Amino acid sequence: MNMSQDQPSFxxxxxxxxxxxxxxxxxxxxxxxxxxxxxxxxxYSLILDTPVEIRIGALEIAKPSLLWINDGLMAVFFFxxxxxxxxxxxxxxxxxxxxxxxxxxxxxxxxxxPALIYTLFNWGDSTAMAxxxxxxxxxIAFALGVLVLxxxxxxTSIKLFLTSLAIFDDIGAILIIAIFYTAKISFVSLIIVAxxxxxxxxxxxxxVESKSxxxxxxxxxxxxxxxxxxxxxxxxxxxxxxxxxxxxxxxxHSPLKEIEHDLHSVVAFWILPIFAFANAGxxxxxxxxxxxxxxxxxxxxxxxxxxxxxxxxxxxxLAIKLNLTRLPSDISWRxxxxxxxxxxxxxxxxxxxxxxxFEETDVNLIFDERLGIIIGSLASGVVxxxxxxxxxxxxxxQSG
Numbered sequence: 077m078n079m080s081q082d083q084p085s086f087x088x089x090x091x092x093x094x095x096x097x098x099x100x101x102x103x104x105x106x107x108x109x110x111x112x113x114x115x116x117x118x119x120y121s122l123i124l125d126t127p128v129e130i131r132i133g134a135l136e137i138a139k140p141s142l143l144w145i146n147d148g149l150m151a152v153f154f155f156x157x158x159x160x161x162x163x164x165x166x167x168x169x170x171x172x173x174x175x176x177x178x179x180x181x182x183x184x185x186x187x188x189x190p191a192l193i194y195t196l197f198n199w200g201d202s203t204a205m206a207x208x209x210x211x212x213x214x215x216i217a218f219a220l221g222v223l224v225l226x227x228x229x230x231x232t233s234i235k236l237f238l239t240s241l242a243i244f245d246d247i248g249a250i251l252i253i254a255i256f257y258t259a260k261i262s263f264v265s266l267i268i269v270a271x272x273x274x275x276x277x278x279x280x281x282x283x284v285e286s287k288s289x290x291x292x293x294x295x296x297x298x299x300x301x302x303x304x305x306x307x308x309x310x311x312x313x314x315x316x317x318x319x320x321x322x323x324x325x326x327x328x329h330s331p332l333k334e335i336e337h338d339l340h341s342v343v344a345f346w347i348l349p350i351f352a353f354a355n356a357g358x359x360x361x362x363x364x365x366x367x368x369x370x371x372x373x374x375x376x377x378x379x380x381x382x383x384x385x386x387x388x389x390x391x392x393x394l395a396i397k398l399n400l401t402r403l404p405s406d407i408s409w410r411x412x413x414x415x416x417x418x419x420x421x422x423x424x425x426x427x428x429x430x431x432x433x434f435e436e437t438d439v440n441l442i443f444d445e446r447l448g449i450i451i452g453s454l455a456s457g458v459v460x461x462x463x464x465x466x467x468x469x470x471x472x473x474q475s476g
Contacts, residue, residue: 097217097221097344097345097348098217098218098220098221098222098224099221100344100345100349101217101218101348101349101352101423101424102218102221103349104348104349104350104352104353104356105352105353105356105423105450107353108120108352108353108354108355108356108357109356109357109358109360111357112357112358112359112360113359113360113361117359120357123141124140124141124142124354124357125140125141125142126140126141127139127140127141128140128141128144135299137299137302141354142354142355145350145351145354146309146351146354146355146428146431147302147307147308147309148298148308149347149350149351150309150312150347150351150428151298151308151309151311151312152312152339152342152343152347153309153312153343153347153348153351154250154309154310154311154312154313155294155312155313155315155316155339156312156316156336156339156340156343157246157250157312157313157316158312158313158314158315158316158317159316159319159332159335159336159339160243160336161243161246161247161313161316162316162317162319162321162332163321163332163333163336164240164243166321167321169236169239169240170240170243174401175236175240176240177395177400177401178237178392178395178396178401178402178403179237179240179241179243179244180240180244181391181392181394181395181400181401182237182241182244182387182388182389182391182392182416182419183241183244183245183248183388184244184248184387184391185386185387185388185389185390185391185392186212186214186241186245186383186384186387186388186391186416186419187212187245187248187387188212188387189379189383189384189386189387189390190211190212190379190380190383190384190387191208191209191211191212191379191383192383193211193375193378193379193382193383194207194208194210194211194375194376194378194379194383195208195375196375197371197372197374197375197378198371198372198375201371204371204372204375206433206434207372207375207376207429207430207433207434207445209249209252209256209257209429209433210376210379210422210426210429210430210433210445210448210449211375211376211377211378211379211380211383211384211422211426211448211452212245212248212249212252212379212422212429213245213249213422213424213425213426213428213429214241214242214245214384214419214420214421214422214425215421215422215423215424215425215426215453216238216239216242216245217344217348217424218421218423218424218453218457219238219242219418219419219421219457219460220235220238220239222418222421222457222460222461222464223235223238223418223464225461226461226464226465226468229468230464230468231404231406231407231468232406233404233406233407234407234411234415234464237404237407237412237415238415238418238419241388241419245419245425246425249425249429250310250313252429253307253309253310253429253432254306254307254310257307257429257432257433258305258306258307259305260305261304261305261306262303262304262305265300265301265303265304265305266300266304266306268296268297268300269297269300269301269304269306269311272293272294272296272297272300273297273314273318275293276290276293276294276297276314276315276317276318277318279293279318280318280319280320283320283324284320285320285323285324285325285331287331287335290315290318290319293315294311294312294315297311297314297315298311298312307432316332319331319332319335320332348424351424351427351428352423352424352427355427355428355430355431355446356427356446356450358444358446358447358450367444367447368447368451372445372448373444373445373447373448373451374448375448376426376430376445376448376449376452377447377448377449377451377452377455378452379452380420380421380422380426380448380449380452380453380455380456381420381452381455381456381459383420384416384417384419384420384422384456385413385416385417385419385420385456387416388415388416388419389412389413389416392412392416408467410463410466410467411463411464411467411468413463413467414460414461414462414463414464414467415460415464416460417456417459417460417463418456418457418460418461418464419456419460420452420453420455420456420457420460421453421456421457421460422449422452422453422456423449423450423453426449426453427446427449430445430446430449433445
């Protein structure tokens with residue numbers, strides 16, 4: 077019997093699910109762990125260590141494939157983050173200043189307290205202290221994926237709060253990377269970056285809408301950033317700032333939204349899973365209690381699990397008690413705490429900052445920070461889910 081043409085296939089239905097990106101991200105991480113702990117390990121290492129070189133005259137870019145993923149593909153991810161930030165600030169939830177205070181305070185606490193907890197465990201160790209920012213990040217894809225598991229009981233205000241907090245979190249991560257994870261500066265390369273930014277500003281001012289022109293300048297800026305000592309992924313954010321929000325010739329058309337729509341699936345279903353596969357492959361051979369209790373993975377795990385809960389919830393509570401903002405009517409204190417726990421899922425951005433802090437420094441480490449990221453993120457997801465599952469019926473009643 078032939079299936080009706082009007083009935084969507086399982087695959088098309090899956091990719092339309094809000095949680096699809098998070099599910100694929102999780103499967104990619106699991107596959108990386110399998111590869112790193114089976115006879116596939118040699119092939120896994122071969123893929124990540126394979127040198128890839130591009131040479132045009134005197135210009136040479138030679139990196140192993142792992143760094144092409146972390147410096148190149150993740151620049152596209154940061155470009156999408158920049159587009160989302162601009163849209164939200166111009167006409168999204170963050171355009172209304174009343175929607176900024178609560179998630180803004182939560183984001184500040186959610187970055188400061190985890191970093192403080194990590195610092196307390198690693199104070200005095202200059203090598204370990206390079207990872208202080210690892211537990212400060214939140215993975216919005218995973219967190220929203222957990223919310224989807226709870227179904228229609230989740231009020232819209234919780235999704236908006238979590239999304240807005242993640243946006244502020246991304247801004248904080250971008251600033252941290254730019255300020256604290258910058259290598260030796262090349263001023264010649266930074267001059268080229270400044271020239272590219274000037275050109276982009278002129279293009280935006282003259283209302284040029286050709287995507288290829290912006291992308292061409294953006295690629296030059298990415299190469300200059302790569303050579304400058306400032307992390308190359310920040311070129312993606314800077315390029316996004318100058319993409320026109322509205323079309324001068326077609327009032328109903330938004331070049332920014334069009335690019336954002338085109339990139340969303342590519343990033344969610346390809347770039348982030350590839351990044352997770354490349355960075356989550358931890359070898360568990362010889363890993364015991366001593367490795368798990370090392371100050372670096374322990375500080376990361378507790379920073380994500382306890383630090384995010386205490387920081388996000390505590391700073392939100394403080395803002396409300398100071399009458400700077402109010403708790404939305406359909407969010408209970410308990411469900412706010414459950415949402416704060418979900419913020420401890422720091423997978424993607426934590427892995428990225430961890431690679432900047434340790435794996436790209438050529439330091440021979442006796443610990444693996446990824447162990448703390450996975451443990452802290454997993455514990456946060458489970459606890460956040462359980463708290464929200466038990467508290468959301470109360471929250472729904474309150475909204476009625």
